[in-house]
Amino acid sequence: MGTVPDRKKAVIGLSGGVDSTAAALLLKEKGMEVTGLYFDVTAGSREGRAAAEKAAAELEIDFVYKNVMEEFNRIVVENFCSEYLSGRTPNPCIICNPAVKFKTLAEEADRQGAYYIATGHYARAEDGYIKIAASIEKDQSYMLYRLPAEITRRLLLPLGDAENKKQVRETVRENGLSNSDKKDSQEICFIDDEDGYIDFFRKNGYAAEKGDFIDKNDEIIGQHEGLANYTIGQRKGLGRAFGKKVFVTSIDPLRNTVTLGDNEDLLKDTVFSDGNFFIDTGNGKMPGILEGARVKAKIRYASRPADAVIRSMADGRVMTVFDEKQRAVTPGQSVVFYDGDTVAGGGFILST
Numbered sequence: 001m002g003t004v005p006d007r008k009k010a011v012i013g014l015s016g017g018v019d020s021t022a023a024a025l026l027l028k029e030k031g032m033e034v035t036g037l038y039f040d041v042t043a044g045s046r047e048g049r050a051a052a053e054k055a056a057a058e059l060e061i062d063f064v065y066k067n068v069m070e071e072f073n074r075i076v077v078e079n080f081c082s083e084y085l086s087g088r089t090p091n092p093c094i095i096c097n098p099a100v101k102f103k104t105l106a107e108e109a110d111r112q113g114a115y116y117i118a119t120g121h122y123a124r125a126e127d128g129y130i131k132i133a134a135s136i137e138k139d140q141s142y143m144l145y146r147l148p149a150e151i152t153r154r155l156l157l158p159l160g161d162a163e164n165k166k167q168v169r170e171t172v173r174e175n176g177l178s179n180s181d182k183k184d185s186q187e188i189c190f191i192d193d194e195d196g197y198i199d200f201f202r203k204n205g206y207a208a209e210k211g212d213f214i215d216k217n218d219e220i221i222g223q224h225e226g227l228a229n230y231t232i233g234q235r236k237g238l239g240r241a242f243g244k245k246v247f248v249t250s251i252d253p254l255r256n257t258v259t260l261g262d263n264e265d266l267l268k269d270t271v272f273s274d275g276n277f278f279i280d281t282g283n284g285k286m287p288g289i290l291e292g293a294r295v296k297a298k299i300r301y302a303s304r305p306a307d308a309v310i311r312s313m314a315d316g317r318v319m320t321v322f323d324e325k326q327r328a329v330t331p332g333q334s335v336v337f338y339d340g341d342t343v344a345g346g347g348f349i350l351s352t
Contacts, residue, residue, distance in 0.1 A: 009033045009114035010156060011105055014063070016051025018182050019120030019159060022168045024059050025175055026158035027118060034118075035062040037108050039101060041072040041190055051179065058177050066104055075099045077190060081206045084197065084228040087251035087351075088332025091143075091301065092188065098146045106151060116156050124160030128153040129279060130343040134161045142301045145336045145346040146277045201228055211256035213238075216249070216265065224258045227251055233266055233328030250351070251331075267325040271299060273318045273335050273347030280344070286312040287344075296338040299326050299349065305338050318347055 010027055014020045014036030027034045036059070038052035049065060056063035076096045083090035105117040122138040124131040128149055133139040147155070162168050173180035191200050198208055208226025215221050222240055224230065229237070234248040242260065249261040276284040291312060296305035297320050307323040320335055329349060336346035 005109070005115035006033075006113055007115045009035075009109075009112065010116035010118050011035045011037050011064075011109040011112060011114050012118040012156075013101060013105055013120070014038055014052045014055060015120075015185065016048060016053075016055050016179065016182075017120070017185055018169055018172050018179055019122075021055045021059065021120075021177055021179055022162075022172050023118060023120040023158040024055075024061060025171065025177070027156065028059065028061065032116070033114075034059070035064055035108070035112060035114070037064045037066060037105060039072075039104060040065065040067045041069055041076075041100075051182075055177070055179060064108060066108070068100055068104055072096065072100050072190070077204065081201055081204055083332050085201065085206055085208065085226075085253075087227045087253040089231045089330045090332045091334060092190075093143050094146060094334055097144060098148065098151070102147060102151045102155075106154065109154070115154060117151070117154050118156040118158065120159055121157055122159050122162065123157050125152060125155040125157045130155075131160070132338070132341040132343075133159070135164050136304075138162070138165060140301075141338075141343050142298055142334070142336045142346075145279075145334065145343050147279075148282055149279060152279065197228060198226070209256060211258070214257050214259050216259065216261050221260065227253060227256065227258065230258050232330040247328075263327075266328045268329045269322045269325045271297075271320040271322070271326070271329050271335050272313075272350045273320065274316060274350055276316070276318050276345060276347030278345030284316055284347070286310070286318065290337070290339070290344060293339075295344065296340075297322065298336045298338075299329050300333050308337075310337055317350070 010032050012024050012034055024034050036056040038049055053063055076092050079095055080090050080092045109117050121140045122133040122135055123141040123144055130141050130144045132141050169180050208228045211224050212220045213222035213224050230248045232248055246260040247266055248258055249265040250259040278287055280287040294309055297308040298305050309321050311319050313319055331349050331351045333349050334346050335349050337344045
């Protein structure tokens with residue numbers, strides 16, 4: 001018989017930032033034996049590792065370093081590049097969380113005989129489900145919708161009840177920790193602040209081919225600099241003036257075209273998704289209770305949940321019909337479904 005995992009022990013993802021530091025502190029205050037785990041996705045960020053080690057030392061917790069660059073590049077970075085260059089706009093955190101970050105946390109917890117894993121995400125974990133955080137403004141439950149039950153049932157999210165970021169910083173400051181005023185991390189952890197997306201793609205061996213801007217009638221109205229430069233809803237950075245306010249309304253990787261149109265062209269009430277995942281089934285099969293059900297749904301991380309009805313289709317896709325039209329539905333992003341305040345599942349948005 002194997003050793004029973006210790007429910008007083010937790011392994012937490014520790015970046016050196018204020019959120020993961022505060023989460024580790026809150027676990028310690030509850031009497032947990034905590035180990036901080038730093039994920040190195042670049043194998044060159046000495047500053048990041050040093051910040052995490054310093055936070056662990058100040059917290060007086062054990063520290064573990066993991067170089068996950070090879071796995072991260074294969075699973076996350078290659079997907080990110082290929083999706084962008086195919087005219088879609090991926091969210092790398094959604095790919096990374098189940099396949100790299102939480103997988104590595106669980107493996108280290110198993111190695112140490114710890115039952116719990118934890119992060120500094122703003123969300124709540126209850127009875128094996130992910131729920132919306134107390135702070136709607138900071139809520140990150142959208143990012144966690146693909147976590148399987150074997151992860152969510154072991155998950156602790158200490159910041160789920162935090163009212164706001166100010167409260168979290170104050171908690172860290174009151175305990176004499178030195179990173180209370182550290183700036184939030186950048187949006188894409190593997191792209192340097194000095195590099196743009198195009199420079200990053202070039203460094204990774206991907207080329208952005210120029211093509212045509214077209215209007216809704218398929219008339220050529222200019223030349224674009226490569227699909228990876230654009231996303232649905234974009235107005236600025238088009239490279240030239242068109243005599244009126246125009247937005248990117250669709251991207252066609254087969255024809256290598258970017259369609260420009262009016263704001264009204266961005267409004268859609270129906271969204272199709274594939275690669276769906278539902279926590280109750282552990283796969284893409286929609287639970288019967290959700291078939292044709294009214295839910296709340298989000299089409300991007302920063303949007304608010306909106307009223308919708310969801311239905312499964314014979315080919316495995318899910319159709320989401322919103323009560324009110326949503327602006328700039330973006331292929332490659334995720335549509336996430338909520339049953340009340342609980343994450344039920346989601347999938348990757350397809351071209352419409």
